[in-house]
Amino acid sequence: MRRLVLVRHGESNWNAASRIQGQQCAGLSDRGMTQARQVGGALANAYPTARVVVSDLRRCRQTAQPLLDALSIDPVVDPRLRERSFGDWEGRTRDEVERLDPARWRRWRDHDDDVLAEVGGEPDGVFLARVEPLLRELLAGTDEGGVTIAVTHGGPIWHGSHALLGLPVGTLGTVHNASVTELVAWQGPRVVLERWNEVAHLPVELRVGWRPAVGA
Numbered sequence: 001m002r003r004l005v006l007v008r009h010g011e012s013n014w015n016a017a018s019r020i021q022g023q024q025c026a027g028l029s030d031r032g033m034t035q036a037r038q039v040g041g042a043l044a045n046a047y048p049t050a051r052v053v054v055s056d057l058r059r060c061r062q063t064a065q066p067l068l069d070a071l072s073i074d075p076v077v078d079p080r081l082r083e084r085s086f087g088d089w090e091g092r093t094r095d096e097v098e099r100l101d102p103a104r105w106r107r108w109r110d111h112d113d114d115v116l117a118e119v120g121g122e123p124d125g126v127f128l129a130r131v132e133p134l135l136r137e138l139l140a141g142t143d144e145g146g147v148t149i150a151v152t153h154g155g156p157i158w159h160g161s162h163a164l165l166g167l168p169v170g171t172l173g174t175v176h177n178a179s180v181t182e183l184v185a186w187q188g189p190r191v192v193l194e195r196w197n198e199v200a201h202l203p204v205e206l207r208v209g210w211r212p213a214v215g216a
Contacts, residue, residue: 002142005149006157006181009063010035018093022086025058035178035206040066042201043149050147053138055081064151080134083153084127087120131156132163139185157181164191172196176208
């Protein structure tokens with residue numbers, strides 16, 4: 001059995017501002033740094049001999065650092081783990097894109113994937129041609145009985161997991177900040193999903209969607 005653990009980066013400054021990130025990066029927010037410490041500690045305890053592969057973007061390198069420190073290892077940095085490119089939309093809020101490029105934004109919301117190519121980004125076919133072979137490579141390169149942890153982005157986790165599991169797109173739900181997804185490969189090509197978007201290692205106040213009440 002070989003295990004691939006996929007970790008989404010902690011909350012970034014652009015996540016907090018609802019900006020489209022893609023391959024641009026403003027780093028983690030303070031909340032994201034705390035999430036990184038939590039997920040890093042949990043994974044170090046669970047998988048003390050894991051190898052760690054990290055996207056080269058800053059928000060992932062910052063997320064991985066507490067785990068790397070706990071394991072006393074250096075990461076393998078692989079730019080193929082980057083988020084998909086959103087071209088000219090990167091750095092803008094969703095409201096800005098809807099206002100400045102309304103026709104394309106409506107098409108994107110209606111699942112017209114050609115829009116990304118038009119704005120200089122990566123449509124599904126191009127994106128998956130980068131991500132799916134990489135995830136298969138990481139699984140194949142994991143020692144029998146071993147664990148590889150990949151610190152990456154929501155897009156590679158979501159699209160890559162659907163592809164590896166042979167699931168129709170949209171079967172799986174959202175990928176939250178600092179969540180953990182685990183894929184297990186048995187003998188032969190079979191890949192099994194062991195857990196999806198797990199956030200039990202995070203205190204409730206650090207989970208996506210939770211905010212203190214006004215005045216709290």
